[in-house]
Each structure stands twice: as C-alpha cells, then as structure tokens.
Amino acid sequence: MEQPPSHPAPAAAAAVFERFRSFPFDSDARFQAGLASLRDSSTGTLDPQRLEQAKAFFFSKFVAPLDLAAYRLWLADEEAAARGDRGDRAAGAVSTGGETQAELLADAADGPAAGVPETPAPSAPYSLSFQEIAEKVARGEPIPGIRQIPATVHDHASLASLAPRRKPWEQAAEELLAIVDVHDAAGAAGGVAEGAGAGK
Amino acid sequence: MARPIRFRTAGFNGYAVEFSPFFENRLACASAANFGIAGNGRLWVLRAGPDGAQVERIYDTQDGLFDCAWSEVHENQLVTCSGDGSIKLWDLSLPVRLRMPVPPEYVLLSAARDFPVRNWAEHKREVFTVNWNLVRKDTFITGSWDYSIKMWNPEMPNSIRTWQEHIGCIYQTVWSPTSPDVFASVGDQTLKIWDVRQQHSVQTIRAHNAEILALDWAKYQKDRLVTGSVDTTIKIWDLRFPGREAAFVGNHEYAVRRVKCSPHVAGLIGSVSYDMTARFWDMDRPGNHLVHAHNDHSEFALGLDFSMFFRGQVATCGWDEMVHIFSV
Numbered sequence: 001m002e003q004p005p006s007h008p009a010p011a012a013a014a015a016v017f018e019r020f021r022s023f024p025f026d027s028d029a030r031f032q033a034g035l036a037s038l039r040d041s042s043t044g045t046l047d048p049q050r051l052e053q054a055k056a057f058f059f060s061k062f063v064a065p066l067d068l069a070a071y072r073l074w075l076a077d078e079e080a081a082a083r084g085d086r087g088d089r090a091a092g093a094v095s096t097g098g099e100t101q102a103e104l105l106a107d108a109a110d111g112p113a114a115g116v117p118e119t120p121a122p123s124a125p126y127s128l129s130f131q132e133i134a135e136k137v138a139r140g141e142p143i144p145g146i147r148q149i150p151a152t153v154h155d156h157a158s159l160a161s162l163a164p165r166r167k168p169w170e171q172a173a174e175e176l177l178a179i180v181d182v183h184d185a186a187g188a189a190g191g192v193a194e195g196a197g198a199g200k
Numbered sequence: 201m202a203r204p205i206r207f208r209t210a211g212f213n214g215y216a217v218e219f220s221p222f223f224e225n226r227l228a229c230a231s232a233a234n235f236g237i238a239g240n241g242r243l244w245v246l247r248a249g250p251d252g253a254q255v256e257r258i259y260d261t262q263d264g265l266f267d268c269a270w271s272e273v274h275e276n277q278l279v280t281c282s283g284d285g286s287i288k289l290w291d292l293s294l295p296v297r298l299r300m301p302v303p304p305e306y307v308l309l310s311a312a313r314d315f316p317v318r319n320w321a322e323h324k325r326e327v328f329t330v331n332w333n334l335v336r337k338d339t340f341i342t343g344s345w346d347y348s349i350k351m352w353n354p355e356m357p358n359s360i361r362t363w364q365e366h367i368g369c370i371y372q373t374v375w376s377p378t379s380p381d382v383f384a385s386v387g388d389q390t391l392k393i394w395d396v397r398q399q400h401s402v403q404t405i406r407a408h409n410a411e412i413l414a415l416d417w418a419k420y421q422k423d424r425l426v427t428g429s430v431d432t433t434i435k436i437w438d439l440r441f442p443g444r445e446a447a448f449v450g451n452h453e454y455a456v457r458r459v460k461c462s463p464h465v466a467g468l469i470g471s472v473s474y475d476m477t478a479r480f481w482d483m484d485r486p487g488n489h490l491v492h493a494h495n496d497h498s499e500f501a502l503g504l505d506f507s508m509f510f511r512g513q514v515a516t517c518g519w520d521e522m523v524h525i526f527s528v
Contacts, residue, residue: 130519133234143238149262150315157317158293160274162222164337168463168508169377169419 069144205525207253214517216267217503222275224509232264241265269330272337281327288316329372335380343370372415386412414459420466428456464511472501
C-alpha cells in the first residue's frame with residue numbers, strides 16, 4: 001500500500017490522543033465492568049487489538065470522540081519520533097481497525113450475533129461524515145478502516161431443498177381461473193380447491 | 201409482524217433491503233461503509249422476530265454493496281452487486297469457516313464471516329442493480345454504470361448475455377412478474393423493455409426529463425410499470441399507450457431512489473427517496489394517492505421491500521445505518 005502523505009495531527013486532536021493514551025483504563029471501574037463481558041469465557045483473555053477497540057469505544061462514549069485509526073497513525077508517529085526514525089508507519093495502522101463496537105459485542109457473544117439494536121455509535125473508523133470522506137478522496141488521502149479482503153471463493157455450494165412458493169399474484173390468478181372454470185362448467189364442482197389451496 | 205423493528209447496520213450505510221422469498225422472517229441488507237464512496241461492503245442476513253432483528257450471517261466484501269437479490273430456486277442463496285463491478289453469490293447453508301491462506305489480521309477480525317460461492321467480474325464499473333427472474337427463476341440480471349446489462353445463470357462461470365444500448369448509467373433492471381423472458385431497465389431518462397431472445401430492446405420510453413433511478417413492474421396489471429426519477433416524481437406507464445404516463449403517482453421532495461409495487465395489493469406502491477422518507481401510495485384512492493409516510497429515517501432512504509408473506513409488511517434501509525421493519 002502506498003504510504004500516505006505526512007499530515008501532523010492538529011493540536012486539539014493530539015491533545016485528545018494524548019489523553020486517550022494516558023487514560024487510567026486499568027483503574028476505571030465502569031470500563032473494567034464492561035471489559036469483563038468481552039473476555040473469552042474459557043480463557044479469560046482478550047487480544048490486544050480488541051482491547052484497544054474496546055478502550056476507544058469507551059473513551060469516545062464517555063470522554064471525548066476519538067478516531068482510532070487517526071490515533072494509531074499519531075501513535076506510530078510518536079513512537080517513531082521517540083525511536084528517532086520515521087519508518088513505514090502506515091503498514092499495519094491503516095488496514096486494520098474496521099471492527100465496530102457492534103461486532104465486538106456480536107463476536108463476544110457466542111454463536112449467532114446477539115442482536116445489535118440499540119448499541120451506541122460504532123467506534124471511530126467509520127464515524128467520518130460524508131463530507132469528510134468526500135474531501136479525503138478528493139485530496140487523495142487514505143480512508144481509515146478499509147480492510148483487505150481476500151478474493152477467495154468456495155469450491156462448492158449446497159443444494160436447494162425447498163420448492164419455490166407461489167407468488168401472491170400467481171395465487172390470485174389461479175383462484176380467478178378456478179372461479180371462471182366453475183362458471184364455465186356450469187356447476188361442475190371439481191377442481192376448485194386445488195388452485196386456491198396451492199401455497200400459503 | 202406485530203411491532204415495528206429497528207436494526208442498526210453499524211458502520212455501514214444501507215443501500216438495499218430484500219425479504220427472502222422462502223422464509224417469512226428472513227431478510228438481507230446490502231450496505232457500504234463510508235456511504236459507498238470508498239471502503240468495504242457488508243451483506244447482512246437478518247432474522248426478524250418478536251424481540252427485534254438478529255444477525256444470521258455477515259459477509260464482508262472489498263467494495264461497497266449496492267443491491268442484492270434472493271435466489272428464487274435456492275432457499276439459502278442470494279446474489280450481491282458491488283462498487284468494484286463484481287457480482288457475488290452467497291450460500292448461507294455452508295458451514296462458517298475460513299479457507300487458508302488468508303492474512304492473519306483477517307482471521308482475527310472475521311470470526312463470523314465467510315466467502316462467496318461464486319464471484320463474477322465482468323462489469324467494468326459500479327453495478328447498481330441485480331434482480332432474479334421471478335418466472336423461469338434460473339437467471340438473474342445486472343445493470344451497471346458501464347452502461348451494460350448482463351444476464352447470468354448461477355451455475356455458469358460467465359454471463360450468458362450482454363446488452364449495450366443505454367447511453368448512461370443504468371440504475372435498475374427488473375424482471376416481469378409474469379413473462380419469463382421479459383425485463384425492463386432504467387437510467388438515462390429512458391425506460392426500456394427487453395426480451396432476452398432479442399438483441400435490442402423491444403420498446404423505449406422517454407419517461408422523465410432527468411435520470412431515472414427507480415423502477416418496478418405492477419404485479420396485477422401486466423403492461424404497467426412504475427418509474428421514479430431525480431425529478432422527484434413517480435409515474436405509472438402502460439406499455440400499450442407509451443406516448444405519456446398512464447398515471448401520476450406523486451412526489452418526493454428530492455430524487456426518488458426506489459419504488460416497489462405491493463405483491464398483495466394491486467394499487468399499493470411504496471417509494472423511498474433522498475428526502476429521507478418512505479411513502480406509500482394507493483392508486484385506487486382518488487385525489488391524493490398518499491396513504492402513509494414513514495419519516496423515521498434520519499438520512500437518505502435507499503432500500504425498500506414488501507414481504508411476500510405478510511400483507512402490508514415492509515422493510516426500509518438507508519444511510520442512517522438503520523433497517524426499519526413495519527406495517528402499512
């Protein structure tokens with residue numbers, strides 16, 4: 001992937017990032033309570049990426065809006081500056097992080113995702129406005145949170161087991177025909193039920 | 201069925217919602233991140249129940265998804281079309297698993313996701329519409345911003361037919377509900393009628409003086425279609441009298457994005473628009489045909505469908521990342 005142009009975070013954003021980096025997640029009771037529900041029930045662990053996403057979500061909701069992808073870029077810059085090099089910061093920072101809070105919850109719950117009805121805003125990567133995205137595209141800047149998905153295709157498919165249902169308008173047409181038939185046959189009662197009874 | 205359902209397609213802006221023709225509680229939503237400008241797509245397969253809608257499956261794609269259509273012959277398959285020109289067939293009954301090799305970060309993020317059973321990449325630009333044949337049921341059609349229409353069979357590795365006649369982007373292609381070989385398309389201010397056995401369209405109607413984004417066939421009057429346009433109007437056309445519209449349905453405040461004719465009630469038409477509303481029209485009601493306005497979306501409303509099972513049940517979706525299921 002092409003390395004994005006260097007665009008230092010504005011001071012206000014940097015202040016938020018700094019606050020996020022130093023936020024006392026370990027001692028915040030509300031965060032720890034929420035975290036418990038995300039841990040793998042068998043091992044009690046949570047991988048670092050999900051932990052960071054959970055932190056970002058919590059921070060956005062209760063402290064200040066945080067763009068996680070932008071934060072990662074900023075953090076990579078900070079760390080690179082601390083090391084004295086300006087290496088390829090974009091390599092891992094841009095292409096991950098598309099996971100939303102809804103999915104965190106969905107993936108955390110075992111089995112089919114446990115509904116997402118009233119969950120609050122997703123974490124930062126997709127929270128840009130239409131205008132912000134349009135402007136980024138116009139300037140040729142990378143859009144955060146885009147994942148590379150392999151072009152894999154299954155080598156087989158399943159077989160159908162249900163017969164197609166009659167469409168409502170097909171049923172109606174059959175019922176009409178049945179009625180016409182009855183009239184044409186002048187009282188011959190057979191064959192009425194069949195058309196009308198097909199399908200639901 | 202009873203109470204309205206809200207479901208959040210978190211992180212993804214809805215483009216299309218379609219009820220399954222086989223299962224009364226199953227529906228799919230085609231969506232795109234970042235409003236479809238750039239980024240991934242996601243197909244949601246939802247199960248609507250008394251406690252709201254739940255995710256049955258999630259499938260992610262490289263580019264935004266703009267439309268989807270359920271197979272009419274396979275209860276567990278559906279097809280999507282995408283901003284990168286690709287068309288994908290999904291099979292819900294395959295066990296969820298990942299095929300190696302895939303990048304490690306993908307494995308990490310994709311516990312509940314999987315891949316399609318087919319991928320076709322013939323269209324050269326955005327594919328905005330896909331529709332499954334309702335009568336013969338063995339094919340589907342797609343319409344693209346590359347101005348072409350293609351017909352496909354889910355078993356075949358390449359498209360079966362290609363038609364190149366529109367001189368602008370194609371926004372919707374829809375099969376006739378009663379004739380096995382007939383479909384219609386809209387785009388560049390025209391409505392075209394096609395017979396798959398013929399190389400050129402059999403009829404062209406200049407239906408609006410602006411781009412036409414929305415199209416459906418009437419289910420109970422075989423010569424009638426409904427169009428919706430950037431000019432904000434919705435019109436009914438009778439193919440036997442193409443000189444002018446057969447009826448004027450109504451207006452939105454902004455461009456009309458999708459129209460659907462009820463499968464149960466002959467005169468009932470639904471429409472969604474960039475004015476963020478879904479509106480329902482009864483053509484058998486004299487005067488103002490508007491019978492219901494759904495004003496609960498907070499962004500462009502782009503997807504709309506009627507249930508085949510429950511009379512009056514509809515679903516809508518839009519850029520506000522919401523799917524609404526309710527009754528009219």
